[in-house]
Amino acid sequence: MFREKNRHATAAMPHTAVPRDAPLAIDTANMYRPAGADGVDAADLAVLADPLARAHQALTERTRAGLESEYACLTLPAHMPAQLPQIWEAAQTIRRFRDVLVVGIGGSSLGAKALYRALKPVFPRPGDPSLHFIENIDPPYLDALLAHLAPETTAVVAISKSGGTIETVGQYLCLREWLEKHLGKARARQRQWLITDPAQGWMRALAAREDIPTLPVPPKVGGRYSVLTTVGLLPLAVAGIDVAALLRGAADNAARCAAADLEQNPALELAALYYLLDIRRGKRISIMMPYVNPLDLFGDWYCQLWAESLGKRREGAEPAGTLPVRALGTVDQHSQLQLYLESRRDKMFTFLTLRHGERGRAVPLPEADRAAFPYLEHRSLGEVLHAEFLATRDVITRAGHPNLTIGLPALDAHVLGQLIDLYQRVTVYAGLLYGVNPLDQPAVEAGKKLAVQYLSERVGGR
Template sequence: MDRLSLDVNGCFDAAADGLGANALDALAPAAAAAFDGFEARRRSGELGFADLPRDAATADASAALARDLAARFENLVVLGIGGSSLGGRAILSALTHPFHNLLPRDRRGAMRVFFPDNSDPATFEALLGTLELEETCFATITKSGGTAETMAQHLVLRERCIARFGEEGYRSRCVLVTDPAKGALRAIADAEGLRALPVPASVGGRFSALSAVGLLPAAAGGVDLTALLAGAAAMEARCRSGALRENPALLYAGVLHLMDRQKGRRIHVLMPYADGLRDTGDWFVQLWAESLGKRPEVGPTPFRAVGATDQHSSMQLMMEGPHDKVVTFVRVVQPRADVSIPVPDTYRPHGEIAYLDGHTMGELIEAERRATEAALRKAGRPTVSIQLPRLDARAMGELLMLLELATAYAGGLYGVNAFDQPGVEAGKRYAQGLLGRPGYEQARDELLARAHTDPALVLG
């Protein structure tokens, strides 16, 4: 079948300490309620991420702006953190050449795209010292318009562009992605005459990969937005049922929820066997953690691994460590390339090498995936398998929408709001208080009052 498939048999295998045969039937009413709850919030206009694949206007505007930037600049620097960076990075690393930014323009066919993400000054200064500023533009992405890390980077680049190219040169190099009507960045766009794309009010940051947040950098890097959104739309259409055995995202959420609640499998590992999906694992970690970690007794912990690399590191923990993990394997059936493995005559006496003769690297990594999954199940470790026909734009759209919808449904099953992040906001208030933001004095004073340390516990 030429579409994403989900196989949860590894969570019902008795040898892998799997769920009982009737587990899905028992969960069915709660799953249907989670589905209905999400759909009600969607119909009310509160939640809009599942409707993004059909927002042709935003896709067209993102593509048009990317074309304009590409016609004048070589580099796009994406200023954003968390959901304002991870989605676009995941899309580009999955769908472009593995060394896209190192290719010459005639081979690349698109802009170089950089995601500094963090506010580490050493990294940011190194990036700006590496790129030729005359050939560089930047997209500042923050829905609220007040994300400290992102706006710090914006202010640095703004000053340098104005100093070198003047006000007009700055305006030509800066574009914004933010709330359509409110927030500091929207006001700045109006005051400075900057081009800006909207993030719908009903779409939160970690669910915004298929909005202009992800589409603008994807288009700048040459990704086929039409195919990406078509894949997401196809997955959304497959998930219009409240029945576990009909809705793949609901089934995935339900099985992981059951493994957590009934089997104590509270660590959920996403392990793609494709380097292109490494950043998708990081995106999933934020999506699952920030959405579901809301109470001391609620919060499955996401973990990213990559096959076969992590067979030589964290796999030992997964295989023989605590029985607290479910591993989701992601397979790409038809990789973009394959490489034959030649074994010279001088190596043939070595049996531990000679058996590779006649095989390809694609066969090797697939054999390792199958063997690792089988070994985990034999060791009493449950698994899930997601299979993509190819790692192309359509399949990537399917995968993103599957995981976003699964997260939304999981919130319903756990009884938490998957679309807020009060814990993150608390840390932001403390940081802004320390930096002197007006109105945050109480947060600053509270933090400083707690900052007492016992010198005996400090070794210098």
């Protein structure tokens, strides 16, 4: 049934023309038996018919109220376009600065960083600002950055949904002080933007007190689902990336996933497969492996989304959630492939590949080297990459590991919008199948409290 659906969709070499706004080519054939020897079969899917119908119904109901819905994140493609004029206006102002410091961590950073890395030009275009993501605490880096930058031409965008994330608040306060010391309060204020909850939190109160421009995060959208809100859209717009196309791609994917039927709705099919391979086939580890070098940070966004949404205790059942692991082709052929092929059979794979990618330079093969590398003659670097992908997928399939391939019709904002919406949707469906709340993160609070306690009391011997 699904087995042949998209078979060989990605087998052609990547040098045909790029159709505009083409959909993702999702090839699930190797997730099923017999192609993937440890894959899912019809009986597994039959058992899941009712839970899948209920999951789809729940998702549909819980998105009906738009941005007020429980799953508001899935309605962003419909509702964020209305905010684009406001985002563009802020972005135009911020783009006048030479350096833009984007301060945020986790959900306030991983998505924008991954998309920026994938879509920015290799070298900045004239007029584009340099973006610096200030995420992790790294004192020497911050010191060097501030020694290197001119406050006059530097803007700060601080992002925290709650408005109180300790890493972000701490670093933002240091940046404010640096701006104020050099420029005075008033001019420092012209170089700050805050992205936070519209009604509550420290950042919101600060913005009101000091009249700092802000952009709101919809209250019902949590950090890891927020890349399609101002959290991701503002930094990306500042970088000159086409955020309208990003939302359009997400909307196109949402429309594609409206059907209740597994065969018509790829998000539902993927959720079912990832879930069944975990609970029925012992595939506890889910490896995300792009063969698209600029997607090397996409896995960071995906791993947060998946782990924090699904890695959860359940009453009377095994804990939910496969471990998401990021890899990168071809690099990890030289690093992880040995283990993938010979170690435990507890893994499944998701490949991302560029269907219509650049062929790149032809490998120039001197006469003397034709005997050594006959297969490189008249081949481009893009063809070498694609042959390595096909070969790796084949050896992984032959070893029995279930795997799926998402063929990207291009590496652009519309395509990545689809990919973002697809995985947010798959994650919510999977949460419903596991019976966990995909929106909370109850276990994380204990560590935050403990860190505060250590800072207050013990640490430093104060």
